[in-house]
Amino acid sequence: MLPFRVVDRVKFIVERQLVKGAGFQLLVVGIFIGLISLIGGMLVVPQGGEFEDAGSAIWWAFLRLTDPGYLGDDVGTWQRIVSTLLTVSGYVVFMGTLVAILTRWLIAKMQDLERGLTPVTLKNHIVVLGWTSQTLPLLSELLGSSGRMRRFLEQHDTRKLSLVVLSEDASAEQVHELRMEPGIGRRFRQIILRSGSAIQPDALHRVACLDAAAVIVPSAAHEAGSLVTSDVETVKALLSIAAQARHLHAPLPFVVAEIQDVRKHTVIERAYPGAVEVVAGDATISRLMVQNILHPGLSEIYNELLTAGSGNEIYVRGGESMAGLSMGEVAAARPLAIVLGLLRRNGKGWNVELLAPSETRINADDRVVLMARDYSETEPDPKRQALPDIQRGRAKLTPPRPAAAPRRILVLGWSRRVPSLVAEFASYRHLAFELDLVSVVPENERTQAINAYVGSHNTVECRQVEADYMVEGELRRLQPDRYDAILLLSSDRLASGEEADARAMVGYLVLEDILAEASRHPQLIMELSDPDNRQLLYGHKSEMMISPMILSHILAQVALRRELRMVLEELFTVGGAEIQFRDPADYPLPASVDFHLLEKILAREGELALGIFRQRADEYGRHLCLNPPRRDYLDIQPGDRLVVISQTGQVAS
Incomplete structure (x- = not known):
């Protein structure tokens, strides 16, 4: 040596x-x-x-x-x-x-x-574990929910909202993104960034996770084919929170967790013994897509109800201040809101009773579901004249109508959401669907993923096509005008949402060029990942879904009012109370009708009027008018449709 x-x-x-x-x-x-x-x-x-x-x-x-x-x-x-x-x-x-x-x-x-390595000294704040494509719209939703947020702060005995975001690598660039986000702007000072991973005890201590009023775990992006999926990361984060609480002998905070595979719902509940609400991201978007195919134009409704803006939202109010009143009396005292129904205790859970009869009495532990433009409109207003009471009986069950022929659907693009989409189509057992799935992903890989997720799907026939829909010749050979509906999906296999959206928009332009020569124009639904791209296709003829915006709204609102998740599941799943479009000719309407009279006529049928869907769009390109003023005449034109909630059944398997 x-x-x-x-x-x-x-x-x-x-x-x-x-x-x-x-x-x-x-x-x-x-x-x-x-x-x-x-x-x-x-x-x-x-x-x-x-x-x-x-x-x-x-x-x-x-x-x-x-x-x-x-x-x-x-x-x-x-x-x-x-x-x-x-x-x-x-x-x-x-x-x-x-x-x-x-x-x-x-x-x-x-x-x-x-980088934010100093632990925060806060209590009753809201923690967001992860910086993803949904984080910015999620924070914007939380800051924009003034009325619901006020109630949330009062419930947790705190004056000011504080948001703490745990990012893998907090930086000045992320602070700049917060400043530039339209819904945040100057309020970025209410947001605190901290660096770390949700599975690290030090990082959880850094954001004071155990002292939070609510913890939101959005689903992170992951590489296609990776064994460590976003759901695995979510489960690991919940296990870390539970382990830290056991170590410090502290109570567990309320958690809202997003998962992609709805089959892992029980795994989440087993991993986290505390209060948890699970939002199935893929299943939620798939439900909305299928509902929109069954009811063309429905995207405007859930884009209004499930995204921040000046439109209507769904609110859940406690029954303490309404105890002893009937549903009809509550509706009459709130002329600017529409009362949708009740949530009633069932052990540790809730029974959803939308379209409850008007004579139903409200208990103190009930929850009242309303639709309004602002939280303040869900409170009684003594300055406004009360509405005449509307008598609504028990909702009539509308049996599902089997289709005469299978619906042909063309799905352009592949993402982890496609198996969930097939499963949602299969849940409508009274209908039959033929799906042509077009992607450059190998056929055996896609077939294996669908079979592993769905299993038997007798009512859905899937045909795999290996092609690049951005190539005009390959897309033209598919003859897109022969389909009833076309879905353009945002891919999760690209490096960023911007690239995925760019591919989807180019495919849309190629598709529009082909359909311009055809005599038949099928329904077009396009999914985007970045809300800023909505304005790029001016004058488009497709219905758009901004997936991160919708999921961010659901996560934010469920964090503020956890019962809201069950209401949304009831509205946007097969069977039960559903939002539907109806022909005005199906009802005995007079020549001139205001919205209050329309409510009274539909109440006799056990249905609830929400608004009207115009055949012609207004100057802003909108067809939908939800919750119009009660005394305004609707001026129904040929081709207009009524937006209602009705009770539908499900075909037994």
């Missing part, structure tokens, strides 16, 4: 001290300064003169080393040479190295502060 050289040994020791941080670096520099001062003092001691002893010579050397102003006071050639060398060494060692160490330390500290 070769012996270590003394120089290498010294360099190794110095290196080990320097990597320990600024404090040890300053110590090493201080030692060097002491050595240089000692050597400089020893060099001038033999000269005698003004130096009484070695100590005064060393002090003389230290002064020259740290301050060049003493250089002109020296006498004698040797003393001046030593003084000059000390001064030059001072510039290099004392000033240069010291300033460099302090500057690097200060920059590192500033970067650490920007």
